[in-house]
Amino acid sequence: MREFKILGVLVFFTALLYIGVEPFAHSQMHAHVEAPEYDFKDADGVDKALVGNAQNGAALVQANCIACHSITKAGFAPMMDDATSAASYGVVPPDLSTAGTMYDPHFLAAFIKNPAKATKTEHKFEDGAVHPMPSYDWMKPQEIADMVAYLKSIAPKTMTNKEVFNDACNRCHSMKYDGMKIITDGPNGVRKEGVKARSDVSKYMGKTPPDLSQYIRSRSESYLHEFINDPQKHLAGTAMPRVGLTEKAENQVIKYMEEIGEVKKPEREALAPKFLAYLLIFTIFAFLWKAKIWREVH
Amino acid sequence: MAKINESLFSAEGLDKRLNLTQFNKVMMTEYWIPKDINFLWAMGVVLASTFMILIVSGIFLMMYYKPDTALAFDSVNYTIMQEVGFGWLFRHMHGVAASVVFLIIYIHMFTGLYYGSYKKGREMIWISGMLLFVTFSAAGFSGYMLPWGQMSYWAAAVITNLFSGGSLHADFLVEWIRGGYSVGDATLTRFFMLHVFLMPIIILGIIVLHFYTLRIPHVNNQESDDIDFDAEAEKYLAGNKKESKVIPFWPVFLSKDFAILGAFLIFYFYLVFFNYEFAMDPVNFDPADPMVTPAHIYPEWYFLWSYEVLRGFFFDIAGMSAMDIGLIAFAFAQVIFMIVPFIDRDPDILPAFKRPRFNIWFWVLMFDLVVLSVYGKLPPTGMNAWIGFFATLTFLGLFAIFPFITKADAKARGAL
Amino acid sequence: MSNDTNRRDFLGMSFAAVAAVGGAASLIGMKQAWDPLPSVLAAGSTVVDLKNAEPGKPSMATWRGKPIFILKKTADMPKDGRDLVIGSDHFTLVIGLCTHLGCIPAWKKTKWKCACHGGEFDSSGRNIFGPPPRPFDIPPFKVDGTVVTLGAETGPEYAKMMKA
Numbered sequence: 001m002r003e004f005k006i007l008g009v010l011v012f013f014t015a016l017l018y019i020g021v022e023p024f025a026h027s028q029m030h031a032h033v034e035a036p037e038y039d040f041k042d043a044d045g046v047d048k049a050l051v052g053n054a055q056n057g058a059a060l061v062q063a064n065c066i067a068c069h070s071i072t073k074a075g076f077a078p079m080m081d082d083a084t085s086a087a088s089y090g091v092v093p094p095d096l097s098t099a100g101t102m103y104d105p106h107f108l109a110a111f112i113k114n115p116a117k118a119t120k121t122e123h124k125f126e127d128g129a130v131h132p133m134p135s136y137d138w139m140k141p142q143e144i145a146d147m148v149a150y151l152k153s154i155a156p157k158t159m160t161n162k163e164v165f166n167d168a169c170n171r172c173h174s175m176k177y178d179g180m181k182i183i184t185d186g187p188n189g190v191r192k193e194g195v196k197a198r199s200d201v202s203k204y205m206g207k208t209p210p211d212l213s214q215y216i217r218s219r220s221e222s223y224l225h226e227f228i229n230d231p232q233k234h235l236a237g238t239a240m241p242r243v244g245l246t247e248k249a250e251n252q253v254i255k256y257m258e259e260i261g262e263v264k265k266p267e268r269e270a271l272a273p274k275f276l277a278y279l280l281i282f283t284i285f286a287f288l289w290k291a292k293i294w295r296e297v298h
Numbered sequence: 299m300a301k302i303n304e305s306l307f308s309a310e311g312l313d314k315r316l317n318l319t320q321f322n323k324v325m326m327t328e329y330w331i332p333k334d335i336n337f338l339w340a341m342g343v344v345l346a347s348t349f350m351i352l353i354v355s356g357i358f359l360m361m362y363y364k365p366d367t368a369l370a371f372d373s374v375n376y377t378i379m380q381e382v383g384f385g386w387l388f389r390h391m392h393g394v395a396a397s398v399v400f401l402i403i404y405i406h407m408f409t410g411l412y413y414g415s416y417k418k419g420r421e422m423i424w425i426s427g428m429l430l431f432v433t434f435s436a437a438g439f440s441g442y443m444l445p446w447g448q449m450s451y452w453a454a455a456v457i458t459n460l461f462s463g464g465s466l467h468a469d470f471l472v473e474w475i476r477g478g479y480s481v482g483d484a485t486l487t488r489f490f491m492l493h494v495f496l497m498p499i500i501i502l503g504i505i506v507l508h509f510y511t512l513r514i515p516h517v518n519n520q521e522s523d524d525i526d527f528d529a530e531a532e533k534y535l536a537g538n539k540k541e542s543k544v545i546p547f548w549p550v551f552l553s554k555d556f557a558i559l560g561a562f563l564i565f566y567f568y569l570v571f572f573n574y575e576f577a578m579d580p581v582n583f584d585p586a587d588p589m590v591t592p593a594h595i596y597p598e599w600y601f602l603w604s605y606e607v608l609r610g611f612f613f614d615i616a617g618m619s620a621m622d623i624g625l626i627a628f629a630f631a632q633v634i635f636m637i638v639p640f641i642d643r644d645p646d647i648l649p650a651f652k653r654p655r656f657n658i659w660f661w662v663l664m665f666d667l668v669v670l671s672v673y674g675k676l677p678p679t680g681m682n683a684w685i686g687f688f689a690t691l692t693f694l695g696l697f698a699i700f701p702f703i704t705k706a707d708a709k710a711r712g713a714l
Numbered sequence: 715m716s717n718d719t720n721r722r723d724f725l726g727m728s729f730a731a732v733a734a735v736g737g738a739a740s741l742i743g744m745k746q747a748w749d750p751l752p753s754v755l756a757a758g759s760t761v762v763d764l765k766n767a768e769p770g771k772p773s774m775a776t777w778r779g780k781p782i783f784i785l786k787k788t789a790d791m792p793k794d795g796r797d798l799v800i801g802s803d804h805f806t807l808v809i810g811l812c813t814h815l816g817c818i819p820a821w822k823k824t825k826w827k828c829a830c831h832g833g834e835f836d837s838s839g840r841n842i843f844g845p846p847p848r849p850f851d852i853p854p855f856k857v858d859g860t861v862v863t864l865g866a867e868t869g870p871e872y873a874k875m876m877k878a
Contacts, residue, residue: 002336003336003337006336006338010405013664013668014401016668017668017671017672020668020671020672020675021576021602021671021672021675022575025672025675025676028676029593029676176372176376177375177376177380180372210584213375214375214583214584215583217580217583218580218581218583218584220580264379264380264386267386268386268387268390268571269571271387271571272567272571272572275567275571276567276568279563279564280564282560282563283557283560283561283564284560286553286556286557286560287557289556290554290556293549293550293553294553294554296539296540297333297539297540297542297545297550298540455816456816474748474750477748477749477750477751477754478750478751478754478779479750479754479758481779482754482779484754488748589781589818591816591817591818612845619847620847679832
C-alpha cells in the first residue's frame with residue numbers, strides 16, 4: 001500500500017538523521033578510553049601475597065596516623081573541626097573508620113606508600129608544593145599490609161549509598177539537592193543549601209570541584225565509572241585524585257547520585273507502561289471509528 | 299435587527315444570536331477536503347495538537363520556573379523535576395514536544411513542497427507556513443535559554459554574537475539585544491518574555507492566518523488534481539458519498555487525523571518516558587558558567603543544517619572573510635524557502651513523481667539536508683569541514699538551478 | 715463639493731500624520747526600554763593593578779563578562795609590538811577569547827591552547843596554529859602607573875599596541 005511506502009521513506013530519513021546526529025556524532029565527540037579496572041594493577045602497593053596482621057596494624061596506625069586522621073569507629077575523635085582542618089592542611093584528612101570497606105586494599109597500600117603517586121596527582125606537587133600527607137615508603141611492606149588489614153577489620157561490612165558518598169566524595173564535592181529546600185514562607189524564610197562540601201578546596205584544587213547533584217544526568221553511567229576509577233583518563237591534568245574505590249563502593253556512589261539526581265525515575269518507569277497502554281487503546285478506538293466513517297466514502 | 303425573542307438558553311436562540319449552524323457548516327461539515335489523500339495530510343492536526351501540548355505543559359512549568367540567572371537552573375532541575383507533582387512529566391513533555399514539533403514541521407513543509415501545494419493560489423498558505431517555521435524557531439531558541447544550563451548560555455552567546463554581522467562589527471546591536479555586554483540576567487528575562495508571551499501570541503495569530511489562507515484555495519490532493527469543489531460537494535450532499543471526490547472536514551477528514559494523532563502520541567510519549575536525550579542534551583544539566591566553554595557547543599538538531607551552512611565556508615574567498623560569506627549564506631538559507639513559489643517556473647501544479655527533474659532535485663535536497671545536519675553536529679575539523687563545505691555548496695546550488703529545472707520540466711511536458 | 719473633499723482629505727491626512735508621530739514616538743520609547751540599564755553600562759569598567767603580577771604565570775580578570783588574560787613576560791619570552799610596556803616590564807594584556815569561535819583557551823606553560831578546535835596563541839597572544847584568524851583582541855584601556863583601567867577610554871599605549 002502506498003501509505004506504508006510513504007511511512008517507510010519517512011522512517012528511513014528520520015532514522016538516518018537521528019543516528020547521524022545522536023549516537024554517531026556523540027561517539028565522534030567523546031574519545032574512547034580504556035574500561036575501568038578495579039585491580040589497580042598500575043598502583044605501586046605491596047606484594048599481594050603478604051597477609052596483614054590487624055593487631056600489629058592497630059599499633060602502627062595509632063602511632064603514625066592519629067595525629068591527623070580521626071577514627072571514630074575506634075574511639076579516636078577528630079582533633080579539629082573541619083574548617084580548621086581544611087585551613088591547616090588545605091583539605092580535611094578523612095576519618096578512617098570506613099576506608100577498609102570502600103577502598104581497594106591494594107590501592108590503600110599504594111596510597112600509604114606514596115599518596116600523590118597512587119592518586120595520580122604528582123603533577124600538582126611541583127616547585128616545592130607537597131602532598132599534605134607524607135609518604136610511608138620507608139615502612140616495611142609487611143607493616144603497610146598490617147595497617148591495611150587493621151583498617152579492614154574495623155570497617156563496617158555494609159554501608160549505605162549515602163555513607164559511601166559522604167566518606168569518599170563529600171570532603172570536596174557538594175550535593176546541593178540532597179536535603180535542599182526551597183524558600184519557605186514566613187519572616188525567616190530560609191533556603192536550605194542541601195549537602196555542602198566539607199571543606200572549601202578551591203585553593204587546594206585550583207578550581208572549585210563541581211556540585212554533583214545533576215551529574216547523573218549530565219554524564220552517562222559509563223563515563224562516571226571511567227572517570228571515578230581514573231580521572232586522568234577523561235581529564236588529563238585534572239586535580240581530582242584517583243580515590244581507589246572498589247567496584248562495589250563505586251556502584252554505591254553512582255546509585256546515590258541517581259537517588260538524589262533522578263528522584264522521580266521510579267515514578268517515571270512505573271507510569272510509562274500504563275500511559276502507553278492507554279494510548280494504544282485510544283489509537284485502536286480511533287482507527288476503528290475512522291474505518292467506520294470512511295467505509296461510507298470509499 | 300437586534301431583538302431576538304428566543305431564549306438564550308435554547309438551541310434556536312443560540313443559533314439566532316451567533317449563527318452557529320452556518321459557522322458549523324463552513325468550518326466543519328461543509329468544509330470540503332479532497333478524498334485522495336494519505337496520512338501526511340494529518341500533519342497539520344498533529345502540529346496543532348503538539349502546539350497545544352507545548353502551551354499546556356508550558357503553563358504548568360511557568361508556575362514554578364524562576365527567570366533569574368541565580369534561580370533558574372534549580373527551579374527547573376530541583377523544584378519542577380523533583381518536587382512538583384508530575385513536574386518531571388511536564389518538563390519532559392515540553393522539551394520533547396519542542397523538538398518533535400520541528401520533525402513534524404519539516405515533514406509538513408516537505409509534503410507541501412513535494413505535492414506542489416505552494417503554487418498557483420496557495421502561495422499565502424506556504425508563506426504563512428514559513429513564517430510559522432521562523433516564529434517556532436524563535437520560540438525554540440528563546441525557550442532553550444530558560445533552563446540556564448551550559449548549552450543554554452553558550453548557544454545564546456554564539457547566536458546573539460551573529461548579529462554583530464561579521465566585518466560590520468555591529469557590537470552595539472549585540473549589546474542592545476542582550477541588554478548588556480554579555481549574555482546575562484537581562485538577556486534571560488527578556489527571552490523569557492519572548493518565549494512565554496510574545497512568540498506564542500504571534501504564533502497563534504499566524505496559525506489563524508494560515509488556516510484562513512487555506513480555506514478558499516482548499517487543501518491539495520495526492521495527484522494535485524484541480525477539483526471542482528462545488529460540483530463534488532453537491533454529489534456528496536446528494537448522498538453520492540462514494541463517487542464524490544471530496545469529504546467533509548468533520549467528521550471524515552478529522553476521523554483519520556485522530557487515528558494518525560493516536561499513533562503519533564504513542565511515538566511521542568515513548569520518547570518522553572524513555573528516549574529524551576536528543577531533546578534534552580546532557581550538557582545542559584551543567585549549570586551555566588560564563589567562564590567555562592563546553593568542549594562542544596551545538597544547536598538543537600532542527601537548527602543544525604542552518605548552522606552548518608553558516609560555518610560551511612571556513613576559508614576566505616576573493617577577499618571576503620569566511621565569516622561574512624557564511625553569514626550571507628545563512629541569511630539566504632533562511633529566506634530561500636519562503637520565495638520558492640516565485641522562483642518555480644513550472645505553471646502546473648503537480649506532485650514530484652510527475653515532474654522528473656524536480657523529483658530528483660527534491661530527493662537530492664532531502665539527502666543534502668541530512669548531511670548538513672549531521673555535519674553541523676560534528677566538530678568542524680579535517681575531513682568534516684570539507685564535507686560540510688561541499689554540502690553547503692550543494693544546498694546553495696540546488697536553489698540556484700531551481701528556476702531552470704522547473705522550466706525544463708514544463709517544456710518537456712509541452713506546458714511551456 | 716470638491717472643496718469639502720479636499721478639506722476632509724487634508725484633515726484626514728493631518729490626523730494620520732499626528733497618529734504616525736505618536737506611533738513613532740512610542741517605538742522610540744520602546745527601543746529605549748530594551749536598552750541595557752545604566753547600571754549595566756556603568757559596570758563596563760574594570761580596574762586591574764599589575765604591581766604584583768608573577769612573571770610567566772598569567773592571571774585572569776573579568777571585563778564586561780569577558781575573560782581578560784594578563785601575563786607578565788619572563789626574560790626569555792620574546793618581546794612584541796603588542797606588549798604593554800611599563801618601565802622595564804612587558805605585559806600581554808588581551809581578551810581571552812579564541813578569535814575563531816569565542817571559546818576560552820587554557821594556558822599550557824608557554825602558550826595558550828584552545829580546547830574547542832586546537833587553536834594556539836603564543837605568549838604575546840599571537841595566533842600560531844590552527845583555525846584562529848587573528849591574535850587575541852586587545853581590550854580598550856588606559857594605564858596609570860601600574861593600574862590598568864579597562865573600559866571605553868583609551869590611552870596612548872592602547873593606540874600603539876593596536877598598530878603593531
